[in-house]
Amino acid sequence: MPAHRPPDLGIVDALAQLSFRVQGELGKIAAEHGLSIIQLRLFGILRDRTPAMLELARYLELDKSSMTGLVHRAERRGLVQRSPAPHDGRVTQVSLTPQGLDLVRECEAEVGRRIHALASVLTGPQRSQLARLATILVGNPGQDLTPPR
Amino acid sequence: MPAHRPPDLGIVDALAQLSFRVQGELGKIAAEHGLSIIQLRLFGILRDRTPAMLELARYLELDKSSMTGLVHRAERRGLVQRSPAPHDGRVTQVSLTPQGLDLVRECEAEVGRRIHALASVLTGPQRSQLARLATILVGNPGQDLTPPR
DNA sequence: TCGATTGGTACGTGGCACAAACTAAATTAG
């Protein structure tokens, strides 16, 4: 391997810096749509499901008391709605409003564009390989942050 | 959409989820040492430099007014110190105290352990490849797709 | 020298996250 390149970072620095880079993009996209990154995550979950508050807290690894405010602020803006669960009077289910769904789709499209742009410096095979390796990393231990759709 | 054997995530989802996974680890490590993730980043910068407030803000992509509080809270805990710059009466330089340096080293060691553990499901060559690809992604400058806000 | 620029802080606002205390619904024990 001829050395036309700067030396690779170690795996630790490489992953850490990459994570900041990606989070930076996500944060900017969220901000452009008046959202925070945690709300973007919340909405990503709600795109496929209608979970209870506690389920959401588990997905996001937040305390249940943090969910109240998070959902409340989104609700106040008409992006999500609470509804009582039919078979358990204690649980309230959270779902996207049509307005919220629109916003999610916009953000998702933008995320796709920006991450693709970021990855555009790689060749096609490199991108595939990176996707494969990253999938292994996130898919591996019982630590399920955001289960595959 | 690759239609191969194990359903790899697309590059977008793969990178997004990986970034959340890595940030989650970093956040936990920071929390275990009584820090936030932004402080961990701050300290990582201070390990090598003694920048001015505005420089720090640029590294972290924060407003300068955000720096005051960030540095102040760290200073209050004896982890960093402010000092006036010798040749410009306006500038205050920020540096780690010995105590702060110790803390940084602890955190760095822990980050190394945890990220290595995360990456331990990969083979050696896979890790190298991942480090190489990630290095390409983060090393790419001038890829700023975001107009100034 | 005077006006503009630069580096930094102060203050007010709002979002985010937690812990502890609390309510109400559901479940289990006796």
Place this chain on the structure above:
DNA sequence: CTAATTTAGTTTGTGCCACGTACCAATCGA
């Protein structure tokens, strides 16, 4: 069938984080 317990969620209070505006002091430029 009650009584005790568990579970889902909210409320309240605290603290951090980030921003924008306004402001001050030092420096620079004409």
